[in-house]
Amino acid sequence: MECVSTKSKAHCSCTYTSCPRHGNCCQCVVYHRDKGEMVGCYFTAEGERGYDRSMANFKKDQGF
Numbered sequence: 001m002e003c004v005s006t007k008s009k010a011h012c013s014c015t016y017t018s019c020p021r022h023g024n025c026c027q028c029v030v031y032h033r034d035k036g037e038m039v040g041c042y043f044t045a046e047g048e049r050g051y052d053r054s055m056a057n058f059k060k061d062q063g064f
Contacts, residue, residue, distance in 0.1 A: 003027070014040040015049055 003026030012023040021027040025039075032039045037053035047061030 012041070013045075013048065016040070016051060 003024070008025065009023035012025075014022055014028070016022065019028075021031055025041075028039050032053055035053075036055065038055060038058040040048045040051075040053060043053075043058060043061050047057065050057070
């Protein structure tokens with residue numbers, strides 16, 4: 001997959017700002033997908049702050 005966007009920190013809702021992928025959606029999606037996780041921007045603000053990107057935590061955060 002080719003990422004056509006440059007870093008977009010202005011729109012990144014992830015609070016883990018020291019992450020080398022912060023603001024680069026393409027790299028973030030690939031990284032978390034490879035780990036079987038969900039990206040932080042899909043969580044609620046409260047759920048995102050816990051840094052648990054597991055699918056189980058995502059389902060819990062979304063009320064499933």
